[in-house]
Amino acid sequence: MPKDGGIGASSKRREDVRFLTGAGNYTDDINLRGQAYVHFLRSDIAHGTITNIDTAAASAMPGVVRIFTGADFQAVGGLPCGWQITDRFGEAMKEPRHPVLADGKVRHVGEPICAVVADTLEQARDAAEAIVVDIDELPAVVDMAKALTADSPKVHDDLSDNMCYDWGFVEENKEAVEEAFRNAAHVTTCELTNNRLVANPMEPRVALGDYDRSSDNSTLYTTSQNPHVIRLLMGAFVLGIPEHKLRVVAPDVGGGFGTKIFHYAEEALCTFAAKALNRPVKWTSTRSEAFVSDAHGRDHVTTIELALDADNNFTAVRTSTLANMGAYLSTFAPSVPTWLHGTLMAGNYKTPLVYVNVRAVFTNTVPVDAYRGAGRPEATFQLERVIDKAARELGVDPIALRRQNFVSEFPYQTPVAVAYDSGDFHRLMDKLEAQADFEGFAARRAKSEAEGKLRGLGINCFIEACGIAPSNLVGQLGARAGLYESATVRVNATGGLVVMTGSHSHGQGHETAFPQVIAEMIGIDESMIEIVHGDTANTPMGMGTYGSRSIAVGGSAMVRATEKIINKAKKIAAHLMEASESDIELKDGAFSVAGTDKSVAWGDVTLAAYVPHNYPLEDIEPGLEETAFYDPSNFTYPAGAYACEVEVDKETGAVTIAKFTTADDFGNVINPMIVDGQVHGGLVQGIGQALMENAAYDENGQLLSASYMDYAMPRASDVPMFTVDHSNGTPCTHNPLGVKGCGEAGAIGSPPTVVNAVVDALQSGGHKVDHVDMPVSPARVWAAMQG
Amino acid sequence: MTQVSMTVNGKSATGTVEGRTLLSSFLRDTLELTGTHVGCDTSQCGACVVHVNGVAVKSCTMLAAEADGAEVATIEGQANADGSLNVIQQAFQDHHGLQCGFCTPGMVMSAAALLKDNPKPTEAEVREYLEGNICRCTGYHNIVKAIMAASGQDVAIAAE
Numbered sequence: 001m002p003k004d005g006g007i008g009a010s011s012k013r014r015e016d017v018r019f020l021t022g023a024g025n026y027t028d029d030i031n032l033r034g035q036a037y038v039h040f041l042r043s044d045i046a047h048g049t050i051t052n053i054d055t056a057a058a059s060a061m062p063g064v065v066r067i068f069t070g071a072d073f074q075a076v077g078g079l080p081c082g083w084q085i086t087d088r089f090g091e092a093m094k095e096p097r098h099p100v101l102a103d104g105k106v107r108h109v110g111e112p113i114c115a116v117v118a119d120t121l122e123q124a125r126d127a128a129e130a131i132v133v134d135i136d137e138l139p140a141v142v143d144m145a146k147a148l149t150a151d152s153p154k155v156h157d158d159l160s161d162n163m164c165y166d167w168g169f170v171e172e173n174k175e176a177v178e179e180a181f182r183n184a185a186h187v188t189t190c191e192l193t194n195n196r197l198v199a200n201p202m203e204p205r206v207a208l209g210d211y212d213r214s215s216d217n218s219t220l221y222t223t224s225q226n227p228h229v230i231r232l233l234m235g236a237f238v239l240g241i242p243e244h245k246l247r248v249v250a251p252d253v254g255g256g257f258g259t260k261i262f263h264y265a266e267e268a269l270c271t272f273a274a275k276a277l278n279r280p281v282k283w284t285s286t287r288s289e290a291f292v293s294d295a296h297g298r299d300h301v302t303t304i305e306l307a308l309d310a311d312n313n314f315t316a317v318r319t320s321t322l323a324n325m326g327a328y329l330s331t332f333a334p335s336v337p338t339w340l341h342g343t344l345m346a347g348n349y350k351t352p353l354v355y356v357n358v359r360a361v362f363t364n365t366v367p368v369d370a371y372r373g374a375g376r377p378e379a380t381f382q383l384e385r386v387i388d389k390a391a392r393e394l395g396v397d398p399i400a401l402r403r404q405n406f407v408s409e410f411p412y413q414t415p416v417a418v419a420y421d422s423g424d425f426h427r428l429m430d431k432l433e434a435q436a437d438f439e440g441f442a443a444r445r446a447k448s449e450a451e452g453k454l455r456g457l458g459i460n461c462f463i464e465a466c467g468i469a470p471s472n473l474v475g476q477l478g479a480r481a482g483l484y485e486s487a488t489v490r491v492n493a494t495g496g497l498v499v500m501t502g503s504h505s506h507g508q509g510h511e512t513a514f515p516q517v518i519a520e521m522i523g524i525d526e527s528m529i530e531i532v533h534g535d536t537a538n539t540p541m542g543m544g545t546y547g548s549r550s551i552a553v554g555g556s557a558m559v560r561a562t563e564k565i566i567n568k569a570k571k572i573a574a575h576l577m578e579a580s581e582s583d584i585e586l587k588d589g590a591f592s593v594a595g596t597d598k599s600v601a602w603g604d605v606t607l608a609a610y611v612p613h614n615y616p617l618e619d620i621e622p623g624l625e626e627t628a629f630y631d632p633s634n635f636t637y638p639a640g641a642y643a644c645e646v647e648v649d650k651e652t653g654a655v656t657i658a659k660f661t662t663a664d665d666f667g668n669v670i671n672p673m674i675v676d677g678q679v680h681g682g683l684v685q686g687i688g689q690a691l692m693e694n695a696a697y698d699e700n701g702q703l704l705s706a707s708y709m710d711y712a713m714p715r716a717s718d719v720p721m722f723t724v725d726h727s728n729g730t731p732c733t734h735n736p737l738g739v740k741g742c743g744e745a746g747a748i749g750s751p752p753t754v755v756n757a758v759v760d761a762l763q764s765g766g767h768k769v770d771h772v773d774m775p776v777s778p779a780r781v782w783a784a785m786q787g
Numbered sequence: 788m789t790q791v792s793m794t795v796n797g798k799s800a801t802g803t804v805e806g807r808t809l810l811s812s813f814l815r816d817t818l819e820l821t822g823t824h825v826g827c828d829t830s831q832c833g834a835c836v837v838h839v840n841g842v843a844v845k846s847c848t849m850l851a852a853e854a855d856g857a858e859v860a861t862i863e864g865q866a867n868a869d870g871s872l873n874v875i876q877q878a879f880q881d882h883h884g885l886q887c888g889f890c891t892p893g894m895v896m897s898a899a900a901l902l903k904d905n906p907k908p909t910e911a912e913v914r915e916y917l918e919g920n921i922c923r924c925t926g927y928h929n930i931v932k933a934i935m936a937a938s939g940q941d942v943a944i945a946a947e
Contacts, residue, residue, distance in 0.1 A: 016880040019888025020872060020895065022822015022862035029821035122805065202826045202834060202889040202923050254824070254889030255923050287827035507887030507924045677883045680926035708831035708921070716917035716927040721910070721942060746926075 006520035007737075010673035013512040015505075024252045027206035027223050028284050035208070035280035036065050038270060039124035041114040041131055042292065043106035046140035046364040046701020047153065050104055050133065053114065058130040063123030066277060067131070068115040068269065070103040076272070079263055079328070080237035082229075083335040084478040085360070088168030093360070095164075096156040098328040100238065100265045100272075106135060107155055107327035108364050109701055110292025115269050117281055140364040140701035144301060144322040147361050155327055155362040164325050164334065164360035169342040170416060177355040180316035184307035188390035194378045195774045196299035196324065196695040197688075198711060199371045201506075203254020204285035205294065209270030213278055217245050220271045224250040225260045225504050226544020229481070231536050233263040233331065239272055243536075246271075250534040253506035257685070258370040259294045260506065261546050262331035266293070291706040296695055297371020299324035300337060304382040306390050314405045316353040317345055319382060323360045323368075330369035334360065339477045340375030340465070346414040347383045348425045348461045348639060349405040354416050364701040370546065372685055372747040373464075380462040384752035388459070388759070389770050398459050398756075403429060406461075411733075418465055420637045422730040425461060428641040428663045431728050432459075436643040436661035444645065444658075445764065453647040455658065456761025460642045460753035466741040467552030467636035467732075484631035485549070486540040487558040489565050491624035493610035495524070495603035499561075500532045502542010503554030508743065509674045510550060516670050517555060517737065521562050523588040524602055540627055548741030551670060552636045552732065559736045560628035568620060569605045575616045576600050576608060636732045636740040640664040644753040648761045653782030655691055655758055657720055662749065664726040667740035672726070675742045679724045682746020688714040689747075690754035694775050712775075791855045795820065796864025804851045810844075811835045813851035814861060822862040822892050826921070833920030836893035836900075837861045843900035845919070862892035865899070875899055875937045884933035886924035894920050898934045907938055 003009035018024050055067040079098040086092060097103070102113045114131055118124035139153040146152055147162040155162055168174060181187060208221040218241055224230050227248040234248075235241040253260060266283050273281040285293065300323050307316040323337035342356040391398035406425040413419045441457050448455035468474075471482035486502040497518060503510060515529035532538060542554070566586055573591035574581040583594045592599040608615055609624040645659040662679060669675050692712035696704045705711040731738030751774060758776050762769040762784060769784045792801045795818060802817040814820045814837070825847055826834035835846040838860040865873050872880060875898050885891040894917070901908060901916045908916065913934050914927070922930060935942045 012880055013883065013885075015888070016885055017872065019885055019891050020862075020876040020879055021866050022820065022892055024822070024888050026821075026824070026889065028825075029815075031816075122807070200923055201887070202832060202921065203824070203887065204826065252888065254826075255887040257923070287829065287832070509886070673883050677886060677925060677929055680928040681886065681924045682926075684926035685923070707829045708827050709829050713831075713921050713923070714927075715921065716914040716931060717911075719927060721931070722926070722928055 005526055006516055007670050009516060010671055011512055011516055011526060013509045015509065015511045026203055026252045026254055027208060027221050030208055030221050030251065032208065032210055032280035035282050036117045036119060036277065037121040037124050038273065038281050038283045039116045039121065039128050040112040040266065041116065041128045043102065043109055043111045043113055045106065045135060045137050046109050048106050048135035048137040050102060050106065050113065050135050052134040054132040055114065058116065058127040061123065061127040061130060063119035064127045065117045065119065068101060068273060069113070070099055070101040073100045076100065076240065077238045079265060080233050081329040081334065082233065082331045082480050084480065085165045085167055085334040085338050086478060087165040088171050093165035093334055094159050095329060096159060100268045108366050109703055110366055112265055115273065117273055117277065142363050142365060142697045142699055142701050144324055144361040144363060147363050148359065155364055162362045164362055167338050167358045169356045170354065173353055173415065174355050177316045177318050177353045180353050181305065181307045181318060184315060185310040186308045186394060188306045188386055188393055190304050190382065190386045190389055190771060192302045192304065192382055192385060193773045194298045194300040194302065194381055195689060197297045197371055197693050198291055198695050199257040199259035199294060199297055200713060201255030201257055201260065204287055204290045205260065205264065205266065206284045207267045207270040208280060208282040209274030210280045211274040211278060217247065218271055218275055219247045219249065220267055221249045221251065222267050223253050223260050224248070225253065225256040225506060225546055227504065227534055227536050228502065228542050229544055230263050230267060234268050234271065238268045247537045250504055256506045257372045258297065258374055258546060261544065262295050262369055288707055291711065292366055292703055295330040295367050295369035296326065297368065298378060299368050300378050302382050304386045306386045308390060312394060312396060312401060312404060314349050314351040317351050319345060319356045321358045323358050324365065325360050325362055326365045326367035327362060328367050330367035333367060333369040335479065336370050336375045341379045343416045343418045343465055344376050344379035344463065345383065346416050347380065348407060348463050350407045352415055365697055372682065373744045376464045376744065377748045377751060380748050381752045384460045384462065385755060385771065388756045392770065399429065402461055418635060420463065421634055421733040423463070423637060423639050423665060424728065424730050425639060427728050428639060428665055431663040431725055432641040432643055432661060435663065435723055435725060441645070448647050452650055454650060454761040454765040456646050456648065456757040456759065456764060458644045458753045458755065458757025458760055460749055460756060462749045463637055463639040464548070464744060464748055465635040466548035466638055466744065467632055468547030468549050469635055470633055471631050481543065482631070483543050484629050485553040485557045486542045486627065486629045487554065487561045488540050488625065488627040489558065489561040491565055491606050493607050495606045496528045498530045498532055499558055500539040501554050501558060502539055502544065503550040504533050504545040506545065508545065508550060509671065513551065513671045513674055514555065514558060517559060518562050521566065522586065522602060548638065548743040551737065551739045552735055552741045553630060553632055555737055555739060556632070556735045557628050557630035560630050561626045564626035564628060565624060568624060571616065571620055572605050572608050573600050576605065576614065633734050636667065636735070638664065638666050638740040638742065638745055640745055640749045642749045642753040644757045646754065646757040646761055648758065648781060650765065653778040653785060655776055655781060657687060657754070660720065661723045662725060663728060664742070664745055665729050665740070666726050666742045667729045667732045668738040669726055669729060670739065675726055676724055678742045679746045680722055682744060683722055683750045684714050684719050686747045686750025687719060687754055690751040690774050690776055692775050692777065789852050791851050793854050793857050793859050795859045796861060806852060808851045809847050810849040810851050810854050811846040814846060820861050820863050824889055824892055826889065831919070831921065832890070833893040833897060834890050836896040836920065838896060838900065843897055862895060865895060878933040878937035882929050882933040882936055884925065884930045890920060890922045894922065894930055898937065901934070902938055907940060910935060910942055
């Protein structure tokens with residue numbers, strides 16, 4: 001029977017009421033008295049030298065307040081990169097300066113050159129059209145392989161070449177891996193492209209800078225997944241504003257998917273301009289701007305090889321990847337193709353030897369950074385495509401081949417640094433087989449065939465490293481940040497609680513799910529608990545929400561803080577009941593003395609904490625407010641087994657998703673309804689990548705798919721209803737809730753499932769096709785069918 | 788500059804606009820009805836859907852001046868008179884048909900227009916009708932369920 005409250009209940013989301021009535025408070029809904037508007041004049045060419053910027057005519061236009069150019073930002077820092085990779089020769093990655101406004105050169109279409117501030121947005125736009133920018137166009141480089149050739153144009157003149165780093169992992173295993181390939185009974189090779197994507201949260205980015213002359217304090221309202229990180233990066237590295245003089249507020253945020261993690265030029269500009277002009281300055285991105293200024297995702301080109309022995313055991317995996325960084329290093333870009341990707345190349349399998357080589361490349365394109373899954377979708381795609389291909393080459397059942405090689409004992413130390421604490425991949429596959437009705441597939445295929453369609457079944461297994469992450473570990477790996485999370489729990493005199501969390505909710509439903517945990521711990525109603533997030537002025541230093549970390553790390557911090565509250569409340573209760581603290585029990589919102597009928601209500605204890613007339617003042621302080629910082633000891637390892645059935649139209653090559661079934665292990669689940677929703681959304685982002693989405697550049701560096709007219713976003717009619725399950729969770733062993741995180745699973749697990757299904761469909765039609773690159777568009781499938 | 792007058796959620800509203808001012812801007816900036824969202828600049832995403840004279844319209848494709856004299860309904864006017872969620876809004880909450888909430892006003896307004904014209908749509912008809920409303924969070928599964936539920940129907944699926 002479903003619970004109606006606490007951990008495991010599908011509590012309805014309290015945030016929905018404001019979103020459903022138009023009462024949400026998104027950044028663009030905030031308007032400050034006297035605010036000016038900024039419009040960015042952006043480069044429309046991919047690579048060139050700026051020879052002259054003439055703003056004279058524009059400056060004289062109605063309403064224009066000020067026009068900023070790169071010259072105004074000489075004295076401030078560039079946008080910082082938060083992760084330094086050490087290459088396989090022990091050298092630090094190349095790290096070019098990333099100016100707020102273009103400084104002498106433009107390096108990608110969309111790079112901001114001027115910022116026009118005016119009384120109205122229309123005036124700022126009109127004035128931008130009167131600015132004359134002379135640019136000597138230079139040859140652009142877009143293709144990664146070309147960018148690494150000796151005669152390629154250089155994106156950064158001061159760097160020796162376009163290679164950011166050449167990373168090897170595990171470098172010490174390189175020889176042993178090569179030996180394993182020499183001794184292999186069978187080797188399967190796949191050459192794959194992981195297509196470039198644009199995250200496209202439905203709310204475009206917004207920044208609103210404000211400055212208070214009386215206090216010399218700056219405030220930035222911004223669409224961020226991690227306001228404290230923006231405060232630190234922008235304050236310390238760009239503008240030189242100490243954190244105590246800078247407040248960053250991320251109110252309701254309309255989706256993130258990674259692209260709102262990063263610190264962007266527009267945030268720095270609005271904060272800087274507000275102080276320079278002594279008035280609020282607001283920027284609201286158009287969707288067209290978003291396509292050329294939001295960090296993109298993925299964009300890997302990989303060769304993966306799988307070695308097997310004569311009994312079909314995996315003996316080694318070797319990969320070689322080119323990873324596009326774009327023109328500059330976005331905040332966490334270098335970590336994505338390395339530590340968030342290489343450490344997952346063992347997958348769900350006991351492959352003893354892995355070697356991953358990644359060369360990160362600068363090109364004249366928009367910077368690339370984390371997008372839902374970040375490195376783990378790329379790892380899963382390669383591994384699960386090559387395993388599927390191996391099964392076909394060897395003529396063995398793809399599920400049997402996977403099962404044979406599954407890791408089945410936990411904890412399990414992989415050869416790629418990470419140690420899986422818990423899991424049960426066979427049980428997930430059992431669940432998938434039961435739910436996806438594989439027995440009925442032959443009949444469904446026959447029915448599709450009768451309708452002129454090829455039907456295919458694709459399988460995929462995956463594991464993620466989530467709950468990012470132990471600070472000491474990521475520090476060793478090059479992170480320039482800690483990755484703990486924080487919570488302050490403030491109990492009021494009348495018994496209600498306010499939790500100030502460092503996590504940030506931009507669709508995940510923290511305001512509902514977090515109270516469920518505390519309600520369970522104390523035994524009070526969820527409505528007595530309020531969640532505050534997104535404002536550096538009233539929340540403890542937090543690292544924010546990404547990497548499926550909110551409940552695993554942020555939720556754990558909240559549990560630790562609540563434990564402190566309960567411990568102190570027990571002391572107060574013991575005093576009130578003249579009992580020993582060790583005999584006090586908390587259940588259903590009341591403290592009782594074990595073995596007696598003495599009891600005191602939660603509200604009586606909280607009142608005593610703030611009205612301490614009868615109170616052990618000599619032993620404990622009045623008040624009931626505690627803070628905890630939680631730094632995990634390991635990543636969490638959600639895993640899943642997915643099945644997809646597709647229909648391929650023989651005439652057009654169009655692919656339809658006919659059926660999609662998932663079995664996920666998220667550990668314990670707080671709110672099943674919210675978790676289901678996270679999976680649905682992730683699946684469609686992954687299906688979008690597999691079938692239709694593509695950020696396509698031409699050779700001159702022009703983004704061809706730069707609007708919703710050209711970039712194919714999945715619509716409701718592109719996808720079916722899903723059958724999702726997460727009932728077979730194995731609790732995480734190292735966090736207090738036993739949770740693993742669910743935000744990215746769908747996006748990680750679905751692309752290879754879909755492509756495996758398409759290949760299965762095509763082979764069933766007699767086509768000798770063993771791979772189709774994503775997006776698996778009708779044109780590509782049709783071409784593949786023509787042989 | 789032009790003076791425009793219209794009825795918005797049953798109340799008369801007047802403002803001075805430029806010829807190029809969009810209805811979406813007029814609602815958001817002049818009337819401070821910020822529930823209507825703008826998610827794109829090519830009239831594709833549907834976050835800005837409102838009703839003009841009872842018809843669903845993307846308010847970013849219509850000039851404010853064109854709506855002069857019209858009856859406009861926005862998300863702010865959808866709740867019941869007592870402030871409780873209407874049937875469609877309640878179905879969205881009951882079935883978790885929203886996550887970040889940004890596309891939600893447009894989804895609710897489109898759903899209302901659909902159910903007015905077609906009170907018992909099939910699942911396929913719901914999906915087809917939402918062609919002009921993009922959601923990036925939900926994968927549409929629970930939006931479709933919510934709209935079906937609001938029409939008094941259920942969606943047949945094997946398991947949840």
